[in-house]
Amino acid sequence: MTVHDKILTSFHRSTVFDPKIVHRPAGDAPTYFAAGAEIYAQGEKCGGLYTVEFGAVRVYRLLADGRRQISAFHLAGEMFGFETDVTHHFFAEALCATGIRIQRTTLLHGDLAGALLPMALQSLVRAQEHLLVLGRQNATERVAAFLLDMSDRQGGLRTIELPMARADIGDYLGLSIETVSRVFSRLRQKDVIRLPNLRGVEIVKRQALEDLAA
Amino acid sequence: MTVHDKILTSFHRSTVFDPKIVHRPAGDAPTYFAAGAEIYAQGEKCGGLYTVEFGAVRVYRLLADGRRQISAFHLAGEMFGFETDVTHHFFAEALCATGIRIQRTTLLHGDLAGALLPMALQSLVRAQEHLLVLGRQNATERVAAFLLDMSDRQGGLRTIELPMARADIGDYLGLSIETVSRVFSRLRQKDVIRLPNLRGVEIVKRQALEDLAA
DNA sequence: CGGCAATTTGAAGGCGCTCAAAAGTAGTGG
DNA sequence: CCACTACTTTTGAGCGCCTTCAAATTGCCG
Known part of the structure; x- marks a missing residue:
């Protein structure tokens, strides 16, 4: 258990969850989320990778006392949901009416990984640039x-x-x-x-x- | 040119560069750096990936006025140097006497990428957790x-x-x-x-x- | 129009920064 | 070994930016 996991053990959602999901088909077809709808939560099992078809998403963590840090916004065309663990360490919610394509990736190696690496690195660079903003x-x-x-x-x-x-x-x-x-x-x-x-x-x-x- | 690249166009190193490199063999053998020695600089062509054999490394960016943000420290056993571009967007320096193994990776796809993805994701998770610290x-x-x-x-x-x-x-x-x-x-x-x-x-x-x- | 939520604006206070100086540490050479 | 120097770290004082608390305003939707 890392420092930050520990920080979040006492977490509880501040508002009652209202999915507001219009339509969630099986497989790789896009799923629709209304404004404020939860896409995934911390602690949930990872379902794969997510691509924004339209709309926008916030990805964030919470401290036990409710302080929130949004680590990234994701707009149409962008991919998110990279995790190292089998469970999510972040929350993801739709900012507005949003369509998400979910790729269920059980195997994260081989050619698939080769295609994913550039996307992951894009997220890494964004996060590192954001560190400069927040720090200095x-x-x-x-x-x-x-x-x-x-x-x-x-x-x-x-x-x-x-x-x-x-x-x-x-x-x-x-x-x-x-x-x-x-x-x-x-x-x-x-x-x-x-x-x-x-x-x-x-x-x-x-x-x-x-x-x-x- | 992104916002942050723009920020750094007027950058100049504040102290005169002193390589202090004891030994830099060819190929994949480890390279030794003295405390303060530069491993790579922003704008340099990317040479591959770097693994810390012993010692420690700081990776950072600078603002035009000299403000510095260290995005990560890397200790023995850890890998760094992931970039999306052909040139480095960061500086990397040895914090103390340090041995670095350099893997020259011209092709970042296929099975190699499959092995690298977990390392890149580790860096991503670290950066995102650091965002919470800096932001909140x-x-x-x-x-x-x-x-x-x-x-x-x-x-x-x-x-x-x-x-x-x-x-x-x-x-x-x-x-x-x-x-x-x-x-x-x-x-x-x-x-x-x-x-x-x-x-x-x-x-x-x-x-x-x-x-x-x- | 009325009601609710988000945003804006104001006032006061606190945390961390800047400036400054003292204390501690290390390295060098006599 | 000690003196000397240069650098890092520590500590103090005052200030400024941002936060908190509070209230007014705006915008939105029934």
Whole structure:
């Protein structure tokens, strides 16, 4: 039992689980999840690998006292669910209406592993870059890096629709929701971004964001 | 070019490079590095995978202004150097006298990849657990988790010899060296640990550390 | 329009950082 | 062996960024 497993032994879910699953077919066909629906939970047996067909996913861990760290968001086309153990060490939930293709991979070696290694390494690099953000950047830098990352992963669009709430962004960036909101407001005041909807973000001055992210 | 690559374009090494390499044979034989010696640098062409035979290694990234984030320490028996690109995105340096076995892997698929996937996933899980520490734990919790991790990875020994300086611990945990030192002192005052040497740590009350790490 | 949740904004306080200096450690050479 | 130097670690004081607590505002959906 590792340090972090120990941390989580006393965990209990804070809200009652409501699956909200519209349709879960057998085999490799996509499964549909409503916003907030659980895809898998810590301690569950690993079911394989997951590919986001549409929508978005948050993957996170919890501390015993309820503090949450979202280790990654996964958007359409991305793969997640890599684990070293037979049971999940993380929770995965849909951020919005989401379609997931589940590949049941009992054997993780041979040619299949050869195809998976690049995907796993992609996740590793993302996690390592996120370590730099969490370890050494201030609130403004974190939010700027986050917005640029989200934009890049949606094709570098000028206007993006965030699939997650402020609370999710905070738990991803290691900040309180109030601080996230304050940074958004400050960026809006400086005309670096515009906030047309609650979830929409228009990047007005990309260069300014990039300067801030450093 | 990603956000983080951009961040690092203006990077320059802060100290003059002194290889201090005693012996670097060809092929798969181990290479020896003195304390502080560079194993590879950001931007260099990837040479393959690296296995620590003895000693210890730090892998890190830098921001343009010199802030450093150590993404991982690697001890004897551990493998590192996984990259998605043809060039390194990180720096790797020996923390002390260290022997490294370099496997030159031109093809990262097939059975070889099958053997590598578990190692890569191990790195991924470590990075994700570290995200929880950096994102959601305070200074005391971070140091406690670090000490337990170091102890566990050295066989759960009661007394361990840290191969790294306070500055390295700080850059790993996202803290200043002063804060790391203060937490060490506080743990010593509470008789949770003892500090026989500058680098030595004796874990007197493991349970207390585990309670703190949560 | 009314009600609920999410977001925003404000005020006060705390944790960790920066700056600074003292104490301890190691390495070198006389 | 000891003196000298350079570096690391420790300790102190003050400050600033972010958090917490609280309340106002906005947005959304019936």
